[in-house]
Amino acid sequence: MSRAWIRHGLLSTAVLLGAAGAVGSLGTGDLPGNGDSWSLAVLFICFALLGWFIVGRRSELPIGWLYLAGGTVGAAAFLASWWSFESLLRDPGSLPGGPVAAWLAVWLSPLSWPLVLVAPLVLFPTGRVRTRRWFWFMTVTGATIGILVVVAAALSIPVAARHAAELIDGPGHAATGGAGFAIGLSAIARLVALVATLIALVGLVVARHRARGEDRQPYTTAMLGAAVVVAMIVVSALVPVVSGQR
Numbered sequence: 001m002s003r004a005w006i007r008h009g010l011l012s013t014a015v016l017l018g019a020a021g022a023v024g025s026l027g028t029g030d031l032p033g034n035g036d037s038w039s040l041a042v043l044f045i046c047f048a049l050l051g052w053f054i055v056g057r058r059s060e061l062p063i064g065w066l067y068l069a070g071g072t073v074g075a076a077a078f079l080a081s082w083w084s085f086e087s088l089l090r091d092p093g094s095l096p097g098g099p100v101a102a103w104l105a106v107w108l109s110p111l112s113w114p115l116v117l118v119a120p121l122v123l124f125p126t127g128r129v130r131t132r133r134w135f136w137f138m139t140v141t142g143a144t145i146g147i148l149v150v151v152a153a154a155l156s157i158p159v160a161a162r163h164a165a166e167l168i169d170g171p172g173h174a175a176t177g178g179a180g181f182a183i184g185l186s187a188i189a190r191l192v193a194l195v196a197t198l199i200a201l202v203g204l205v206v207a208r209h210r211a212r213g214e215d216r217q218p219y220t221t222a223m224l225g226a227a228v229v230v231a232m233i234v235v236s237a238l239v240p241v242v243s244g245q246r
Contacts (some may be wrong), residue, residue, distance in 0.1 A: 014048035044074035070115025099164035110189035
């Protein structure tokens with residue numbers, strides 16, 4: 001399969017999955033924490049679209065492929081989250097595959113952020129790590145998130161087979177035992193990704209400071225984009241708290 005087909009296929013998959021999740025989320029907006037999060041699906045589609053453009057211009061850069069992969073994974077995780085909520089809690093049995101969707105949602109959600117934020121910031125702008133220290137930073141971050149995700153996926157398999165609704169991290173649904181541990185590991189993985197993103201963003205600021213003249217412009221653009229994404233994540237996390245949702 002050629003790179004062009006892979007490029008178009010990843011974008012099409014991200015758009016289809018993200019659009020399905022966004023439409024479903026808007027349709028069930030009465031669920032706290034669900035209807036107001038449809039913008040995440042749009043964000044992942046935008047990441048995939050950005051990767052599609054980058055690969056089209058410079059296919060040798062891994063940054064474009066990272067955006068495509070991360071956008072697709074993020075859209076899939078979002079759809080799985082909404083699908084499991086709809087199938088298992090809001091209208092039980094209305095959609096098939098609720099337990100599988102709940103299992104996917106647990107371990108897929110942390111994987112997109114290292115792909116669309118941490119790795120591109122570390123590899124910017126040449127597609128290679130700037131120093132050996134950044135290589136080890138990215139390796140340790142990826143390994144940590146990978147281990148957490150694998151353990152969370154393994155722990156949630158028997159829960160999905162027995163009582164998949166426990167895997168849904170929603171208001172009024174307290175998970176216990178293996179389900180609670182799996183959800184907790186997934187949350188830790190997301191936290192690791194967020195902290196790593198902030199560290200990588202600081203590294204980009206330092207790299208910009210060391211650059212000279214017009215070489216600074218690409219760093220400035222990347223910093224603004226990353227800052228907007230991080231701000232969106234923080235605001236999305238604060239909205240339920242400010243509005244009084246559990």
